[in-house]
Amino acid sequence: MKPLDPNKLKTYEEAIVKTCETLIINLLKKFQKANVDPLGFGLDYRAHHFGTVKEEWKAWQALYHELEFYVNIQVKLDGVGVIK
Secondary structure, eight states: OOOOOGGGHHHHHHHHHHHHHHHHHHHHHHHHHHTOOTTOHHHHHHHHSOSOHHHHHHHHHHHHTTOOOOOOOOOOOOOOOOOO
16 A cells, blocks of 8 residues: 655545545435435424424425535545554
8 A cells, every 4th residue: 555645635635525525415315315314304404494293394305305415524634644
């Protein structure tokens, strides 16, 4: 395995951000397709939208499949570490 170049930290940070954002967005889309909400977005929606529970749940179910996700990841590498 080739050692990491300490002069390329910015390149490594960008690669990590791009990879993580893609993986997370793909996972969120998979949740939507499977019609599951393991992260509790629906609970947060219901907490902020008052009304009858039945009406709000139907509204959420209609919205959930149309949501677009934006992921913002920030990575700051301080060094490459020491590996022998």
